[in-house]
Amino acid sequence: MKIQEFHVGPRFISGKGATTKISELPIQKAYIICDPFMEQSQMVGKVTEVLRNSGATFKIFSKVVPDPTVQVVSESIAEIRDYKPDTVIALGGGSAMDTAKAVIRVYSETEKTESPYLIAIPTTSGSGSENTAFAVISDPVYNEKIALVDDSMVPNLAILDTAFTMTVPPSVTADAGMDVLTHCIEAYVSNKASDFSDACAEKGIRLTWKYLLEAYKNGDNTLAREKMHNASSLAGIAFNNAGLGICHSLSHAIGAFFHVPHGRINAYLLPYVISYNASLEAHGETDVTRRYAEIAEIIGLAKITPTQSVVALISAIKQLSEKMSIPARIEDLGINRSEFESMITKMAQRVMEDACTPTNPRTVTLGQIEKLYRSLR
Numbered sequence: 001m002k003i004q005e006f007h008v009g010p011r012f013i014s015g016k017g018a019t020t021k022i023s024e025l026p027i028q029k030a031y032i033i034c035d036p037f038m039e040q041s042q043m044v045g046k047v048t049e050v051l052r053n054s055g056a057t058f059k060i061f062s063k064v065v066p067d068p069t070v071q072v073v074s075e076s077i078a079e080i081r082d083y084k085p086d087t088v089i090a091l092g093g094g095s096a097m098d099t100a101k102a103v104i105r106v107y108s109e110t111e112k113t114e115s116p117y118l119i120a121i122p123t124t125s126g127s128g129s130e131n132t133a134f135a136v137i138s139d140p141v142y143n144e145k146i147a148l149v150d151d152s153m154v155p156n157l158a159i160l161d162t163a164f165t166m167t168v169p170p171s172v173t174a175d176a177g178m179d180v181l182t183h184c185i186e187a188y189v190s191n192k193a194s195d196f197s198d199a200c201a202e203k204g205i206r207l208t209w210k211y212l213l214e215a216y217k218n219g220d221n222t223l224a225r226e227k228m229h230n231a232s233s234l235a236g237i238a239f240n241n242a243g244l245g246i247c248h249s250l251s252h253a254i255g256a257f258f259h260v261p262h263g264r265i266n267a268y269l270l271p272y273v274i275s276y277n278a279s280l281e282a283h284g285e286t287d288v289t290r291r292y293a294e295i296a297e298i299i300g301l302a303k304i305t306p307t308q309s310v311v312a313l314i315s316a317i318k319q320l321s322e323k324m325s326i327p328a329r330i331e332d333l334g335i336n337r338s339e340f341e342s343m344i345t346k347m348a349q350r351v352m353e354d355a356c357t358p359t360n361p362r363t364v365t366l367g368q369i370e371k372l373y374r375s376l377r
Helices: 018-024 036-040 043-053 070-083 094-111 170-189 195-217 222-242 246-258 262-277 287-298 306-323 337-342 344-353 366-375
Strands: 011-014 029-033 057-061 087-092 117-122 134-139 144-149 157-160
Touching: 011 018, 011 222, 018 043, 018 157, 029 043, 029 070, 029 094, 036 043, 043 057, 043 087, 057 070, 070 094, 070 134, 087 094, 094 117, 094 134, 094 144, 144 246, 157 222, 170 195, 170 222, 170 246, 170 262, 170 287, 170 306, 195 222, 195 287, 195 306, 246 262, 246 344, 246 366, 262 287, 262 306, 262 366, 287 306, 337 344, 344 366
Parallel strands: 011 157, 029 057, 029 087, 087 117, 117 157
Antiparallel strands: 134 144
């Protein structure tokens, strides 16, 4: 038996209105990282009000963009170097989290200083970035996504305040929720999976399967929003320990060149990746096939042969995506097929270099990745 480690990550505070607990922390100088919408919609005001009432000063950096760029990270580092906060608060979706984590890592390394206390307040239920050592930064000059992995980037505190998720639009709820499901499934079948990561992944799958569609249809359902927020963090704990797989590697490469929402690409790719990893084309059963069959059982599908269970799982995932109007064709993702096919070799090379590829349960070659890309409808 191999020796394994398991990290839970930050301290968690959850529940509607949990942001008020910030007042109990010894914060003197806070630096808030968010996107323009967070500032314009006054969501950031829920945080600054607590800080102001507790006597803390703060500065807001609201230039976060989807697929956060090297340029935005650099600009924030320049500000934080001058401001010297004792606390950094990341408020938003995965982009805000990734920006904050990259900023803290580079700032602390270049300045040879202790990292500021990092608080993550996710406003979507998807990335799980509030409790992971992962961050993905884009370099638009080279059409590249850079995956950073470092334990120093794990937030000190994650606040799961459902109040921030109640107004998330259905399309974002769907994209983010399918990202959660992908995180859980990839962590569960990862070659680094353990009993500990399995427990988090399995619970995340159960919660997502039960509550995602309800959160999509009825955004004001507090229970569904709360459960999806919890599922997102459980997924983060799972993949922070077990790693991910080629669904994310393939998605990172597509996103770098075609700029489609990450969760949406994952939802589109997941059935193809499951089929590949389970070796369905070989008409045989492997340990990986049986792991996917366990997932089928977790979501309540009838227990049949492992191969039949995997086929049923793929069908169920496609049906869930369809119910949330997630595209099932390359063109419907807004991608020109000719342009896509012309980039397959470059994207496949990126996949082979991606940090998520080594923990995929089935070994891949460059040729297999190219073939997988070409099989996409």
